[in-house]
Amino acid sequence: MNKSNHFHDITEEAILLSKEKHNKNRIIIGYGTCGIAAGAEEVLKEVQQVLHELKIDDVIIEKTGCIGCCSYEPLMDIELANSPRVSYKNVKPKEVKEIIDKHFEGELKKEKVFCMFDEQENIIQNQESWKYNIPEIYSGLPTFKSLPMLKKQKRITLRNVGIIDPENINDYLARGGYQALYKALTALSPKEVIDEIKSSGLRGRGGAGFPTGVKWEFAYNAELSKTTEDSIEKTEKYVVCNADEGDPGAFMDRSLIEGDPHSVIEGLTIAAYAIGATKGFIYIRAEYPLAIKRLEIALKQAYENHFLGDNIFGTDFHFSIEIRKGAGAFVCGEETALINSIMGLRGEPRPRPPYPAVSGLWGKPTIINNVKTLVTVPVILLNGAKWFSSIGTEDTKGTAVFALTGDVKNSGLVEVPMGTTLREIIFDIGGGVKGDKQFKAVQTGGPSGGCIPFSLIDTPVDFASLKKLGSIMGSGGMIVCSESTCMVDLARYFMTFIASESCGKCTPCREGTVRALEMLEKITSGDATIDILTDLEQLSLVIKDTALCGLGQTAPNPILSTLKYFREEYIEHIEQKVCRAKVCPGLFNYVINDDLCIKCGVCQNVCPVDAVFGSKETGFFIENRLCISCNACFERCPKRAIEKVN
Amino acid sequence: MNVDFDIDSILARYNFDSSALIQILSDVQDKYGYLPREVLEDISQKIEVSLSKMWGVISFYALFKLKPPARYNITVCQGTACHVSGAKRNLEYIESKLNLKAGEHSPDGKYSLETVACIGSCALAPTIVINGKVYGRNTVKTIDKLLSRLEEGERNE
Numbered sequence: 001m002n003k004s005n006h007f008h009d010i011t012e013e014a015i016l017l018s019k020e021k022h023n024k025n026r027i028i029i030g031y032g033t034c035g036i037a038a039g040a041e042e043v044l045k046e047v048q049q050v051l052h053e054l055k056i057d058d059v060i061i062e063k064t065g066c067i068g069c070c071s072y073e074p075l076m077d078i079e080l081a082n083s084p085r086v087s088y089k090n091v092k093p094k095e096v097k098e099i100i101d102k103h104f105e106g107e108l109k110k111e112k113v114f115c116m117f118d119e120q121e122n123i124i125q126n127q128e129s130w131k132y133n134i135p136e137i138y139s140g141l142p143t144f145k146s147l148p149m150l151k152k153q154k155r156i157t158l159r160n161v162g163i164i165d166p167e168n169i170n171d172y173l174a175r176g177g178y179q180a181l182y183k184a185l186t187a188l189s190p191k192e193v194i195d196e197i198k199s200s201g202l203r204g205r206g207g208a209g210f211p212t213g214v215k216w217e218f219a220y221n222a223e224l225s226k227t228t229e230d231s232i233e234k235t236e237k238y239v240v241c242n243a244d245e246g247d248p249g250a251f252m253d254r255s256l257i258e259g260d261p262h263s264v265i266e267g268l269t270i271a272a273y274a275i276g277a278t279k280g281f282i283y284i285r286a287e288y289p290l291a292i293k294r295l296e297i298a299l300k301q302a303y304e305n306h307f308l309g310d311n312i313f314g315t316d317f318h319f320s321i322e323i324r325k326g327a328g329a330f331v332c333g334e335e336t337a338l339i340n341s342i343m344g345l346r347g348e349p350r351p352r353p354p355y356p357a358v359s360g361l362w363g364k365p366t367i368i369n370n371v372k373t374l375v376t377v378p379v380i381l382l383n384g385a386k387w388f389s390s391i392g393t394e395d396t397k398g399t400a401v402f403a404l405t406g407d408v409k410n411s412g413l414v415e416v417p418m419g420t421t422l423r424e425i426i427f428d429i430g431g432g433v434k435g436d437k438q439f440k441a442v443q444t445g446g447p448s449g450g451c452i453p454f455s456l457i458d459t460p461v462d463f464a465s466l467k468k469l470g471s472i473m474g475s476g477g478m479i480v481c482s483e484s485t486c487m488v489d490l491a492r493y494f495m496t497f498i499a500s501e502s503c504g505k506c507t508p509c510r511e512g513t514v515r516a517l518e519m520l521e522k523i524t525s526g527d528a529t530i531d532i533l534t535d536l537e538q539l540s541l542v543i544k545d546t547a548l549c550g551l552g553q554t555a556p557n558p559i560l561s562t563l564k565y566f567r568e569e570y571i572e573h574i575e576q577k578v579c580r581a582k583v584c585p586g587l588f589n590y591v592i593n594d595d596l597c598i599k600c601g602v603c604q605n606v607c608p609v610d611a612v613f614g615s616k617e618t619g620f621f622i623e624n625r626l627c628i629s630c631n632a633c634f635e636r637c638p639k640r641a642i643e644k645v646n
Numbered sequence: 647m648n649v650d651f652d653i654d655s656i657l658a659r660y661n662f663d664s665s666a667l668i669q670i671l672s673d674v675q676d677k678y679g680y681l682p683r684e685v686l687e688d689i690s691q692k693i694e695v696s697l698s699k700m701w702g703v704i705s706f707y708a709l710f711k712l713k714p715p716a717r718y719n720i721t722v723c724q725g726t727a728c729h730v731s732g733a734k735r736n737l738e739y740i741e742s743k744l745n746l747k748a749g750e751h752s753p754d755g756k757y758s759l760e761t762v763a764c765i766g767s768c769a770l771a772p773t774i775v776i777n778g779k780v781y782g783r784n785t786v787k788t789i790d791k792l793l794s795r796l797e798e799g800e801r802n803e
Binding site: 037038073249250342346348406477503630632635636 | 725
């Protein structure tokens with residue numbers, strides 16, 4: 001009883017502290033990996049410097065995770081006491097002083113304003129949303145939710161990312177954090193938790209889309225089948241959070257952990273309670289150092305507050321979590337490989353069944369759930385299965401989180417109800433293709449997925465629809481390709497990746513992907529004949545049918561989908577030796593347009609292989625036989641006088 | 647290179663548990679920048695995992711290195727978003743500028759050049775990581791700047 005009172009007390013205190021925050025001046029900086037790469041660190045330093053110079057000392061500086069509008073990073077938000085939070089975009093260190101100076105004087109540097117938050121919405125029912133008072137000078141600013149990028153989004157999984165300070169547990173508690181765990185442990189039986197998740201229709205967000213509740217039930221029942229009269233001792237079980245986000249082009253899980261690490265811990269703990277596990281692992285890529293650091297901090301806080309450890313909330317439930325770092329192997333995202341890796345072995349997969357839910361870590365029942373799946377769990381428990389299943393489509397309930405990147409205007413994190421069309425995601429939310437280029441395709445599902453052409457842009461996103469097109473939902477990478485992407489080169493790119501990541505255990509994947517890569521290289525270098533396409537297609541189908549694990553079985557998808565929708569590009573490469581996107585070296589030429597050329601010699605200076613001949617007196621020309629297509633001259637020419645021609 | 651052989655503190659972190667081998671190796675690598683053979687031999691005895699088995703694990707994972715790091719480790723991300731924004735061209739440009747192939751160290755120990763499958767900063771593609779710091783939206787121009795900054799840093803020291 002004491003412990004539960006304790007929980008109410010600290011939650012109330014957290015809510016109080018979070019309300020008090022709005023009475024203070026705050027500067028909030030987007031401090032995810034993306035933000036830092038865009039220059040958030042320099043902005044932060046400058047902010048500290050400027051505050052010191054201006055002798056403003058009543059300001060709290062906070063770091064938050066990535067709010068998902070990555071094209072506008074670094075983002076710097078200012079919230080004056082009892083005023084709305086105003087977000088400034090693409091902030092350069094030299095602009096910091098003016099922005100702060102003006103803002104504190106009651107003026108806004110309008111051209112740098114990204115948006116204003118008129119409220120701090122809370123998706124969790126019975127939790128207060130914070131509404132800001134909007135003074136006169138702020139009126140007319142676009143609100144966060146009204147931005148074209150956000151309008152069609154529904155943020156359930158990303159509910160806290162970019163809003164809270166991920167290193168402060170009070171921020172999480174104040175927004176309903178650990179309430180679901182409390183509810184599960186004190187008011188629900190494990191079976192009831194499983195039933196709730198089952199009836200919500202939640203499917204695994206890691207890519208395969210297996211119903212989460214069903215998976216949990218397998219592991220739950222694994223215990224019952226082993227409990228005989230002689231062995232009263234409970235079977236040891238494990239829960240694992242799969243944060244090995246290896247798909248190139250995907251960063252949803254990274255952003256989630258960086259921006260809201262406690263929700264992962266809470267989701268995993270609920271899963272453990274449901275199946276009866278006492279030990280959990282978070283398997284995370286070593287390539288995500290910031291996410292690991294934030295997780296470590298969050299774990300420490302969770303232990304300190306007794307949300308982890310022995311007798312959680314005064315019940316007899318014990319649970320501990322350990323972080324296990326990967327070491328750079330894509331195949332470890334496959335669950336049986338991941339299990340081996342956690343045990344300190346080579347990350348090679350094995351055939352299933354037995355499924356990990358029956359025999360996983362050290363031969364014990366183990367469930368492995370994706371980060372997004374686990375983060376969704378607490379909301380389902382609090383808002384109810386009915387609420388969750390009312391969102392999305394018949395086939396797939398809830399929302400989908402995508403990392404929208406490539407040739408798109410608004411790159412970033414996107415969360416939409418399942419069933420939203422690709423067109424809405426790419427054109428309404430993403431703002432369409434960057435520059436004045438033409439849309440060509442969208443790639444979903446990473447190396448296991450496929451390329452979808454413009455003609456199918458009105459396809460709704462859910463597991464079934466994307467599969468029908470020869471792609472997959474995957475874990476959420478969505479890369480927009482314009483006319484300047486060569487589809488054959490893209491297939492070659494994925495095959496290079498797979499061939500190097502193949503673990504080598506089974507022949508179809510180890511040998512097949514290398515042979516497929518060789519064929520693609522022949523095509524992209526203009527050395528193939530037309531019958532290669534039949535061979536390539538056949539080989540792809542063989543790999544698909546015979547490879548041991550998911551990595552191999554889905555590896556040919558990029559080839560098969562591009563052959564299906566962009567076959568003409570393959571044929572052009574082979575028969576006309578032409579790469580229409582002007583990407584494949586040797587299948588296009590760089591030519592200097594003499595009408596534009598000012599004979600400055602930059603192209604000759606930057607060429608790393610001395611393929612530019614001539615002088616400032618006579619003008620220049622490019623010897624394409626020496627050229628490595630590094631594009632240096634093309635990018636550096638001040639007059640854009642260098643053209644790529646077929 | 648002077649290697650400090652006391653790795654017990656790392657092993658103790660994991661209770662000398664052989665299932666934490668990957669964690670132990672990555673902590674060792676964080677400390678030394680690579681996996682020195684002497685240290686591996688020591689670990690092998692202390693957690694009772696044979697060197698050959700350890701080799702199997704080390705060679706399986708891309709992040710483990712058996713060579714001391716160069717002064718500047720340049721990693722060019724080859725993720726999909728980076729790829730469609732010109733990562734391959736950037737890599738080729740750096741390769742020819744430094745006269746190094748990906749995976750190689752320069753003979754003077756100054757540069758090492760690597761690729762990585764994806765660092766997850768896709769919205770800032772194409773990205774390059776130099777000694778752990780991520781640089782986004784790279785073009786030949788920014789690369790020239792980065793490289794000359796490294797050269798300058800070298801001269802100032």
